[in-house]
Amino acid sequence: MYDLCVVGAGMIGSAAARHASLQPNIRVCLVGPEEPKERSMDSPREIFASHYDESRITRRSDPDPIWATLGQKAMDRYRDLEATSGLNFYSETGCMMAGPPAGQFMTKTQETVTSQNIQHDYLTPKLLRQRFPYMNLPDTDGAIYETKNAGYINPRVLIAAQEQIARDNGCVVINDVVYEITQQDDNGASLMSVLTEGGQKIEARRVLIATGSFTNFRNLLPPGQEPDLMLVPLAVAKVEVSVEDAKRLRDMPSMIYKGEGNTNWPEDYPRYPNKLYGIYLLPPIKYPDGKFYIKCGYLHGTESRRLSTVAEVKAWFCTEGVTPLVTKSADLVTAVTKDIKPLSYHGDHCIVTETPTHRIYIDLVHPDLGVAIGGNGYAAKSSDEIGRIAAMLVLYGKWDSELPAETFKLKLKDTSKNNL
Numbered sequence: 500m501y502d503l504c505v506v507g508a509g510m511i512g513s514a515a516a517r518h519a520s521l522q523p524n525i526r527v528c529l530v531g532p533e534e535p536k537e538r539s540m541d542s543p544r545e546i547f548a549s550h551y552d553e554s555r556i557t558r559r560s561d562p563d564p565i566w567a568t569l570g571q572k573a574m575d576r577y578r579d580l581e582a583t584s585g586l587n588f589y590s591e592t593g594c595m596m597a598g599p600p601a602g603q604f605m606t607k608t609q610e611t612v613t614s615q616n617i618q619h620d621y622l623t624p625k626l627l628r629q630r631f632p633y634m635n636l637p638d639t640d641g642a643i644y645e646t647k648n649a650g651y652i653n654p655r656v657l658i659a660a661q662e663q664i665a666r667d668n669g670c671v672v673i674n675d676v677v678y679e680i681t682q683q684d685d686n687g688a689s690l691m692s693v694l695t696e697g698g699q700k701i702e703a704r705r706v707l708i709a710t711g712s713f714t715n716f717r718n719l720l721p722p723g724q725e726p727d728l729m730l731v732p733l734a735v736a737k738v739e740v741s742v743e744d745a746k747r748l749r750d751m752p753s754m755i756y757k758g759e760g761n762t763n764w765p766e767d768y769p770r771y772p773n774k775l776y777g778i779y780l781l782p783p784i785k786y787p788d789g790k791f792y793i794k795c796g797y798l799h800g801t802e803s804r805r806l807s808t809v810a811e812v813k814a815w816f817c818t819e820g821v822t823p824l825v826t827k828s829a830d831l832v833t834a835v836t837k838d839i840k841p842l843s844y845h846g847d848h849c850i851v852t853e854t855p856t857h858r859i860y861i862d863l864v865h866p867d868l869g870v871a872i873g874g875n876g877y878a879a880k881s882s883d884e885i886g887r888i889a890a891m892l893v894l895y896g897k898w899d900s901e902l903p904a905e906t907f908k909l910k911l912k913d914t915s916k917n918n919l
């Protein structure tokens with residue numbers, strides 16, 4: 500019998516398992532499938548994850564002070580995590596939030612960096628062009644540039660680091676998919692029963708669900724309770740550049756951009772309803788195949804489609820080859836980064852889990868069952884803090900954060916409409 504079973508061995512689940520495993524006299528297990536070697540419609544596998552990649556942007560700033568705080572708390576522990584695990588996942592290349600200086604994105608981010616005292620350089624449009632002559636942004640755009648304490652993380656390696664430390668502290672990691680969680684009576688006490696597709700029955704006093712986009716595709720919450728989550732399909736392009744180009748762009752930071760874009764940017768790219776672009780770009784990163792890639796994609800607010808069934812989600816994760824969206828993202832890389840000579844490009848498909856509150860749910864369904872779901876596209880960098888808060892909440896029933904618990908309340912779907 501475990502004290503805590505964490506379901507979902509992704510970014511948040513692995514962090515929660517580590518934090519729980521550091522508590523005295525707590526037996527923890529972490530259950531979730533490993534990344535598949537390949538994704539195929541021919542395989543019976545239905546459960547994937549939003550972290551199958553080598554990079555996620557990390558930064559202390561955000562237009563939303565809540566997300567900014569979660570990020571900072573998590574980032575403060577990156578170097579310790581690296582030292583304890585011996586695994587390096589954090590590259591401090593800096594991060595730039597760019598766009599029209601008077602636009603909402605920039606003014607809100609400026610408010611946060613000021614009120615939270617986040618170290619940054621403010622780049623006026625002129626300074627931005629001087630500092631990054633190879634970036635093709637509109638002449639009137641500026642940037643909030645975190646030169647230090649920001650950049651990108653490798654999500655696969657961060658998870659490996661979390662799991663390794665958790666294991667070293669006694670956590671049992673089980674490579675399996677959970678299909679049902681129920682609460683049972685154990686001589687007057689509550690017992691949580693976790694059944695896996697591989698035929699295991701795990702018993703625990705408490706369970707934390709950290710299953711991201713896949714939460715509603717198995718019987719994880721009590722019958723009739725379905726978290727209000729919207730699944731946004733995203734495509735990204737990875738554009739291969741030469742070693743010379745990678746060297747030339749060696750000071751390139753991660754970038755998030757919201758604005759009108761430049762005249763040579765692809766016109767029919769996903770955009771916000773007000774026609775603004777919302778994109779992100781990562782500097783050249785060496786991938787496991789030894790090649791350097793610049794990664795680019797659109798922010799989830801620019802995509803209007805929502806997926807609802809497990810079949811749709813599987814089909815999206817298993818989409819192969821170069822789709823029109825991938826090609827447009829690759830075109831954007833060459834439009835934004837001047838004079839690079841792309842050698843090749845390929846694409847990938849992933850899902851962002853949105854909530855109507857735009858914040859992650861960290862909450863208790865009942866005293867022995869908690870959730871930490873709904874990353875809204877921001878949870879990779881903040882996963883260590885989200886996992887910590889969730890683990891403390893489920894283990895001890897206590898909210899252990901200066902941020903208000905109200906902000907993270909679980910919202911359920913109104914399923915009564917389905918029964919009409």
Ligand SMILES: Cc1cc2nc3c(=O)[nH]c(=O)nc-3n(C[C@H](O)[C@H](O)[C@H](O)COP(=O)(O)OP(=O)(O)OC[C@H]3O[C@@H](n4cnc5c(N)ncnc54)[C@H](O)[C@@H]3O)c2cc1C
Pocket residue numbers: 506507508509510511512530531532546547548549550554555556557675676677678709710711712713714717733734735796849850851871872873874875876877878879880881882
């Ligand atoms: C294209 C793209 C770019 C992104 N860029 C950034 C970025 O730059 N910065 C940033 O901070 N965030 C970014 N994100 C968001 C970030 O990746 C997610 O917020 C984060 O991965 C969410 O963590 P999670 O633990 O909730 O979900 P996941 O990382 O997906 O983990 C959930 C885990 O639960 C497992 N699981 C699901 N169902 C079950 C089940 N029934 N039984 C057992 N296990 C189960 C899954 O296999 C998975 O391993 C991006 C997302 C995408 C798609």
